Amino acid sequence: MDSIYENSRDAFLDTVNSKDYVQLDKVSTIYQSLKDSIKKPLKMILLYGKPGTGKSMFLNKLYNDLAPLQNIFLYKTPILDEEEFYKLLAQDLFDTKYSGGLNFTQFMKVVSSKKSEDIPIVLLDEAQLYPEVLMEKIRLLSDTRALKFVITLHKTEKEDIIAKEHFQTRIWETIELENSSQNELKIYIQKKLLKVNCFDTANMFQDNTIKKIYKLTKGNYRDTNKLLYTIFDIYAAYEENDKLPRMDKIPNKFIEMAAIYSGLIDA
Amino acid sequence: MHNLHDLEKRWLRYKIKSFIPYILLFIVTISIFIFYQFRSSFTITPTNKIKNIAEKNVSSTTKIDINKTKQIQQYQSKPSKIISKEANSTNENLKLKLKPSMDFIQNLELSDDMQQHKTTTINTNKSPRAIEKKVPTHKAKVQHLPKKVQKQDEQTKLIIKREETQNDLQEIIKRFKNNKNPALSLFIAKKYYEIGNYSQSYNYALITNELNKDIEKSWIIFAKSLVKLNKKEDAIKMLKNYINYSHSSNATILLNDIRTGKFK
Numbered sequence: 001m002d003s004i005y006e007n008s009r010d011a012f013l014d015t016v017n018s019k020d021y022v023q024l025d026k027v028s029t030i031y032q033s034l035k036d037s038i039k040k041p042l043k044m045i046l047l048y049g050k051p052g053t054g055k056s057m058f059l060n061k062l063y064n065d066l067a068p069l070q071n072i073f074l075y076k077t078p079i080l081d082e083e084e085f086y087k088l089l090a091q092d093l094f095d096t097k098y099s100g101g102l103n104f105t106q107f108m109k110v111v112s113s114k115k116s117e118d119i120p121i122v123l124l125d126e127a128q129l130y131p132e133v134l135m136e137k138i139r140l141l142s143d144t145r146a147l148k149f150v151i152t153l154h155k156t157e158k159e160d161i162i163a164k165e166h167f168q169t170r171i172w173e174t175i176e177l178e179n180s181s182q183n184e185l186k187i188y189i190q191k192k193l194l195k196v197n198c199f200d201t202a203n204m205f206q207d208n209t210i211k212k213i214y215k216l217t218k219g220n221y222r223d224t225n226k227l228l229y230t231i232f233d234i235y236a237a238y239e240e241n242d243k244l245p246r247m248d249k250i251p252n253k254f255i256e257m258a259a260i261y262s263g264l265i266d267a
Numbered sequence: 268m269h270n271l272h273d274l275e276k277r278w279l280r281y282k283i284k285s286f287i288p289y290i291l292l293f294i295v296t297i298s299i300f301i302f303y304q305f306r307s308s309f310t311i312t313p314t315n316k317i318k319n320i321a322e323k324n325v326s327s328t329t330k331i332d333i334n335k336t337k338q339i340q341q342y343q344s345k346p347s348k349i350i351s352k353e354a355n356s357t358n359e360n361l362k363l364k365l366k367p368s369m370d371f372i373q374n375l376e377l378s379d380d381m382q383q384h385k386t387t388t389i390n391t392n393k394s395p396r397a398i399e400k401k402v403p404t405h406k407a408k409v410q411h412l413p414k415k416v417q418k419q420d421e422q423t424k425l426i427i428k429r430e431e432t433q434n435d436l437q438e439i440i441k442r443f444k445n446n447k448n449p450a451l452s453l454f455i456a457k458k459y460y461e462i463g464n465y466s467q468s469y470n471y472a473l474i475t476n477e478l479n480k481d482i483e484k485s486w487i488i489f490a491k492s493l494v495k496l497n498k499k500e501d502a503i504k505m506l507k508n509y510i511n512y513s514h515s516s517n518a519t520i521l522l523n524d525i526r527t528g529k530f531k
Contacts, residue, residue, distance in 0.1 A: 237271050257278045267281035 003239055008201040009232030011192045012225045016056045016076070018064040022191045024184050027054065030175060034062060037173040038121060038150065043142040048153040049177030052222025055152040058177065059123045062150070071120040078129040085134060093120045093147070104137050108144070115146040127151035179219035186210045188221070189228060200247060201232070209250050216255070216264045223264060230258035449478035449485070456488045465495040483515050490518070494525055 002010075037045050047055055056076070063074040073092050079085040086107040090096045094114045127135070142149050155176070180188060186205060193202035217223035234254050238244050245251055259265040436458055443451040456471035472489035475482055486509045493502035506522040509515065524530035 234271070234274070241271065253278060256281065257274050260277050260281055261274055265281060267277050267284070 003236060004198055004201055005232045005235035005239055007196050008193055008198040009229055009236060011196045011198065012229040012232070014222060014225045014229070016060050018057070018061045020192075020195075021057055021061045022188050022195075024180070024187055024191075026180075026184060030177065031058065031061065034058065034150075034175055035065075037175070038062075038066070038148070040173070041145070042148065042173050043145065044139070044148070044173075045150045046153060046174045047150065047177065048155045048174065050155050050179065050220070052220040053177040053179055054221050055177055056125050057221075059125050059150070059152055063123055066121070071118050072123065073120065074123040074125070076125045078124070078126050080129070080131065080134075082131075082134050082137070089122065089147075093122070104140075108141070111141065111144055111146045115144075119146065119148050121148045121150060124149060124151045126154075128153045180221065180224075181219060182210060182214045185214050185217075185219050185224060189213075189224070192228075204247065204250050206249060209255070212252060212255050216259050223262075226262045227255075227258050227264060230262045231255060234258055234261075447478060449475045449482060452478065453482060453485050453488070456485065456492075460488055460492060460495075465492045468492045469496060481513070483513065483517055486513075486515070487517060487521055490521060490525070491530070494530060499525060 034045070034047065047058060049055055059074060059076075063072055066072045071093070073089075075088075079088055083101055083103065086102045086104065087098050090098060090102060090107060090110055094110060096110060096114075124130070124138075130138070138149060138151075141147050186207075189205050189210070190202045193199075193205075213224065213227060217227055231250060231254055234257055235244075245254070256265060260267045436455065439451055439455055439458075442448075443455060452471050452475040456468045456475060458468075459465070459471060460468035468488055469492035472485050472492060475485040476489060479485075486506075490502040490506050490509075493499070493505065503522060503525055506518050506525070510518050510522065521530065
């Protein structure tokens with residue numbers, strides 16, 4: 001049987017799974033607005049934010065929630081080859097297999113011929129990795145209104161994505177995801193632990209501890225997951241060596257050790 | 268699973284590294300504090316200077332005691348030389364730095380005897396009657412002669428008054444030696460000037476200027492004493508420098524008076 005520390009550690013495994021989605025007030029509001037936007041006759045919806053703010057988790061959650069009700073398709077990894085992209089969409093969206101080549105014009109013909117009231121929704125994660133030419137084609141596809149695209153992008157500091165020409169005119173809805181606040185981070189951590197029934201470890205996160213974690217991660221969900229995974233891994237290691245510290249509070253030493261290990265502190 | 272030993276070592280290094288700025292700040296603060304303490308203890312203030320001079324003076328008095336009579340004789344012939352030397356040297360550095368005469372300070376302790384000696388000489392010159400009358404009064408006190416009581420009473424009253432002013436002055440000099448208050452040295456300078464002891468008034472005015480260079484009255488006494496000591500040119504030079512420094516109207520008036528011969 002796994003120890004409480006190992007269970008707590010595994011709760012923070014960095015996986016994109018809708019089951020691990022934590023309901024926070026702000027996040028719920030954003031999620032609801034995304035769902036509402038999908039119902040609207042929009043060509044394209046852009047979901048953007050810094051890495052680790054939960055964009056992929058959002059798409060995953062949206063896919064899982066809408067899949068039983070709607071014609072929705074999620075592409076977690078980008079399909080960089082243009083021909084491969086069209087073929088995959090034709091197969092998934094319209095059940096049409098192509099053994100030979102399929103170019104943009106041919107695919108447009110397929111899309112026009114298969115146009116129906118139930119517009120398929122295509123979710124594209126990590127869209128910043130798609131070549132610019134392909135992005136332009138996606139824009140043209142969304143203009144036909146036979147397909148609806150929801151894309152996620154990393155928000156970079158140097159380059160304002162929304163300002164990009166091909167998005168400026170086409171995007172009808174943009175949703176930005178941000179890092180959590182200190183209070184939200186506390187709720188996030190505790191909810192994660194409570195989900196796996198680790199009540200004792202959830203109680204170890206007092207305000208001071210959260211403050212320290214927030215200072216290190218700046219509320220970034222990915223960094224927080226990484227840090228907490230390492231903290232509980234350290235706990236598990238100490239438990240194995242029978243050097244377990246007190247349970248009521250996480251020592252700063254452990255937080256700092258975990259931050260050093262996960263690269264949040266440069267030591 | 269983590270290599271805990273290695274991770275703990277890295278953590279320890281990080282902790283030491285994170286404390287270095289605080290340790291450096293602490294060391295810098297302490298060093299600054301020590302530096303200022305050290306500096307303040309070795310800074311020679313004007314009062315310290317005078318203390319040092321006074322200490323020298325005390326040590327020199329023992330020598331003076333040995334050759335007291337010789338020095339007294341020398342003193343009578345020396346004052347004008349001392350003053351002229353001082354006046355010359357002060358003229359060179361007059362603008363801001365004026366140092367008291369070392370010879371004079373050495374003789375400060377002797378001032379009691381000197382004063383008595385001087386007053387007697389002055390009295391012999393100016394009022395021979397006073398001496399004539401002074402001697403019988405002592406006799407009268409000792410012999411208790413009833414006939415001259417009325418006359419002697421009047422004379423003793425006068426003598427007592429003069430002795431009191433002398434005693435007061437000596438008392439003030441003592442107080443000045445203790446607290447180095449420029450107000451006291453100015454008072455002494457004024458008193459010496461009033462009684463016509465211009466070399467002493469010159470010296471005490473000089474000390475006052477050394478302690479506080481912004482006392483106008485002290486500079487004026489200083490200049491007047493120089494004139495009285497036949498150092499008119501030095502006085503004019505000194506006053507010019509002082510007027511340039513302070514723009515004192517009283518000093519300007521005095522300068523004009525000296526130039527025109529109004530003040531002699």
